Amino acid sequence: MNAVLQARDLGKKYGRRWALRDCGVDVPAGHVVGLVGPNGAGKTTLLKLAAGQLTPTSGSITVLGGRPTGGSAQLARIGFVAQDTPVYAGLSVGDHLRLGDRLNPGWDAALARERIARLGLDPRRRAGRLSGGQRAQLALTLGLAKRPELLILDEPVAALDPLARREFLQGLMEAVAEQELSVVLSSHLVADLERTCDYLIVLADSRVRVAGEVEDLLATHHRLTGPRRDPGRLPAGQHIVSASHTDRQSTFIVRTDAPIHDPAWSVSRITLEDLVLAYMDQPAPAHLRPVLETHR
Numbered sequence: 001m002n003a004v005l006q007a008r009d010l011g012k013k014y015g016r017r018w019a020l021r022d023c024g025v026d027v028p029a030g031h032v033v034g035l036v037g038p039n040g041a042g043k044t045t046l047l048k049l050a051a052g053q054l055t056p057t058s059g060s061i062t063v064l065g066g067r068p069t070g071g072s073a074q075l076a077r078i079g080f081v082a083q084d085t086p087v088y089a090g091l092s093v094g095d096h097l098r099l100g101d102r103l104n105p106g107w108d109a110a111l112a113r114e115r116i117a118r119l120g121l122d123p124r125r126r127a128g129r130l131s132g133g134q135r136a137q138l139a140l141t142l143g144l145a146k147r148p149e150l151l152i153l154d155e156p157v158a159a160l161d162p163l164a165r166r167e168f169l170q171g172l173m174e175a176v177a178e179q180e181l182s183v184v185l186s187s188h189l190v191a192d193l194e195r196t197c198d199y200l201i202v203l204a205d206s207r208v209r210v211a212g213e214v215e216d217l218l219a220t221h222h223r224l225t226g227p228r229r230d231p232g233r234l235p236a237g238q239h240i241v242s243a244s245h246t247d248r249q250s251t252f253i254v255r256t257d258a259p260i261h262d263p264a265w266s267v268s269r270i271t272l273e274d275l276v277l278a279y280m281d282q283p284a285p286a287h288l289r290p291v292l293e294t295h296r
């Protein structure tokens with residue numbers, strides 16, 4: 001796999017608490033990757049490690065073949081739009097573009113200007129006076145005008161109304177179509193991920209629960225409903241992702257490459273949201289449950 005991001009046994013501690021522990025992940029190049037998982041799963045920590053804003057406590061992380069903290073040349077290859085899309089409230093939109101120009105060797109001033117004009121943002125307007133949606137668009141513009149090879153977006157649309165969200169994601173998709181760019185986008189809004197991402201990673205308790213191309217994942221996961229059955233009696237090739245039972249009926253979400261011929265089952269497709277929820281719901285392996293370490 002041609003990976004834009006690879007982590008091995010990656011860990012980050014804040015004080016005595018692990019925010020991310022023993023994390024292994026591969027993010028393939030040339031995709032818009034959706035990163036999803038429960039609160040506290042370690043998504044922001046992973047993305048900040050990838051953007052060089054944090055250094056690992058343990059393990060390794062490689063981004064575009066280099067260490068994220070490997071200096072300004074490496075940082076120039078990565079665009080990062082942090083959670084809450086921070087901008088400098090006291091600076092104008094135009095100031096942000098000038099600052100971007102000064103700080104980034106590959107700055108595409110024409111792209112930045114055109115985007116700002118298309119969005120109808122007044123370059124003289126102070127960023128602190130922009131709406132949440134406009135601020136997010138400004139932050140996305142700064143990320144794109146760097147002309148990065150990898151753009152990382154951490155919950156960029158969480159605070160936006162549905163219309164602003166759609167406009168933001170449309171802008172992102174247009175940029176992906178125009179520039180050769182890999183994207184990692186974290187969000188809790190599965191419907192948004194469904195619209196924008198072609199690759200999905202579900203992260204829970206620092207562990208990748210499932211990763212793959214969205215199309216493949218949806219083609220290989222099925223909901224089986226039928227008379228109550230012990231999970232142990234399902235064929236070996238059907239990996240059970242989730243199971244629920246009533247007195248008479250069992251419902252399984254299974255992953256399998258093979259066709260399901262058992263006439264006892266009613267087989268239906270699942271949505272991306274079903275898939276995400278099924279993997280997020282799986283109990284964490286015991287050794288991954290958060291432990292507060294004590295100092296001796």
Ligand SMILES: Nc1ncnc2c1ncn2[C@@H]1O[C@H](COP(=O)(O)OP(=O)(O)OP(=O)(O)O)[C@@H](O)[C@H]1O
Pocket residue numbers: 014017018019020037038039040041042043044045046
């Ligand atoms: N600056 C910090 N100091 C101490 N603990 C932190 C800090 N930042 C994150 N954590 C802890 O690290 C863990 C992982 O947090 P992180 O923000 O990476 O998760 P997340 O998956 O992005 O969550 P969310 O979906 O809520 O944004 C959480 O238990 C969190 O409380």
